[in-house]
Amino acid sequence: MNALLVSPIILPLITAAITLGFRNYPARSNLISLLGSLLQLLACAMLFIQVIEKGIQVVQVGNWPAPFGITLAADHLSAILLLVTAILGFAVTLYSRAEIDTELLRSGYHPLLNILLAGVCGAFLTGDLFNLYVWFEVMLMASFGLLVLPQEKKQFDGGVKYVMINLFSTLLFITGIGLLYGSTGTLNLADLHLAIQEMNSPGLLAAIAAIFLTAFGIKAGMFPLFFWLPVSYPTPPVAISAILAGLLTKVGVYALIRLFTLVFIFNLSYTHGLLLVGAVATMISGVLGAAAYEEFRRILSFHIISQVGYMILGLALFTPLALAGAVFYLLHHMIVKANLFLISGIAARISGSFELKELGGLYKSHYFLALLFFIPAFSLAGFPPFSGFWAKLILVRAGLEVQAYGAATAAVIVGLLTTYSMTKIWKEAFWKPSPREKDEREKGRAVEAPNIWMLLPVSLLAGLTLLIGLVPSPFLAVAEKAAHELTHPEIYVNAVLGAK
């Protein structure tokens, strides 16, 4: 049994258990959580290298042969996402040292964070549809807990809306599982790929595909199912917002990519046509929403939506190049988005607010922070030489190759509009003179300096963004390999079920 494949799930669970015991000792639980996330990073990096060297890694849990037991499988896509998840987990754990106070640590911040990571990793690894549901639940429960942890008014409001819609999507998900099991008799993803080809009722299958699309669309924040996202993400402490923003919607995107490249590929013009319309609408509505608001984290939340649109666009075009673009986009976006949320936290720490009106003068007072914001913000907008440029370039090119001119145009225009809201934040928070200078009373107040534990993870993530932007070819090569596996499902099927 390949222990490496199980460790991304087991390690955070162990960390969660230990930190639960030490929750009344802030220093120790911080240290243990940091150690745990480092180990997790190491394990995911080793798994990544193993997948690059030897191809898809498979473990049959409990040694039950494939379609009967639960399979864990890591292909290139899973390996990339696991690595990025571990990096984000590490960065956010570092950041938590500066932001999460003793009160939150006592209420179980670290255990919840680690259970969330375990759930996300489990969802990326599993090769069984029902098991995917279970990991989704693990992840959701932890995120529910994290979202309302500080127990303030607005967190309850945001949390209630988040919980309601996510419970509904979960119910849809399991309805889909029930129907799919009823019509194929299997829940193993690789086995489903084979079983679905022998099914002879396209109408029922299309309905099941639509149910899954809705369920994962809610989780991913796809148009028109995204309204919960900008309400709930800006409410909790920044470290929590960052990990939710970096990971949760992306698990929805991952599930969409997995199911709509492996299982629901019988009627491409229907399913992927629907995805294409959804993707373009998601991109446009997200970016327009961002343009309308003046709150740092709300703008970023709307940008999650528009960026999810890009990833789904890659899936909808369904060519190897487009899928490589989607994978590259996931990789770039998770890092950049979590980083932007963390930076918004530093800006708020300095100025005491997330409202752009009340921010200002950061360029003058904190050059380094301005530089750190500049990298992910303009990477998000797609400026060369940052990582977002390559991601958008590939997707636009893939769109042009299959003559989806409308989608390609939308991608370019949405990129431009993203620049608009990023320059809005830049102008308001960094260039504008601080509103405080006008206020005589506030003038003498000492500005709270950003903590080293805040700057360290942000610099780390910004460095990674820069690295991906300047040396894109190795990352692109991995994304292309992932796309090759996604467009040739028989590779995955053979790895899981054994070559026949």
Added chain:
Amino acid sequence: METVLAFLCGIIAAASIYLMLSGNLIRFIFGLVLATNAVNLLIFVSGRLFPTRPPLIAEGAKVATKPLANALPQALILTAIVIGFALLSFVFILFYRTYQCLQTVDTESMRVAEPPEEEENTAKDPGSTSSAQEEAK
């Protein structure tokens, strides 16, 4: 039998969606309970219903000779029930705390986390939006 159960699922699901959409936290919980049951029933039916025997193989035999009931959907439902129960208890606590904190169960009047609406909101309840901004600090 399957047709009857299918219609039953549909009726329960319709009732649950009605309850969930009525904009009241208490009704949402009842809707959630109903919806969970509708889905569990659906999985149960998806395993097919025959007048068969429990999935036990006779002593000494290696394979079953007579048709057996499908045990997998029941395992799935069991998992779903356990998870659903955990979620339900969490939702109870969350909604109760929300009620304590916001003094309402009406989802329409929960606007603390929403962006402030210019005229409407300031005219109606200036207190809640300004308190939201204060908390944001």
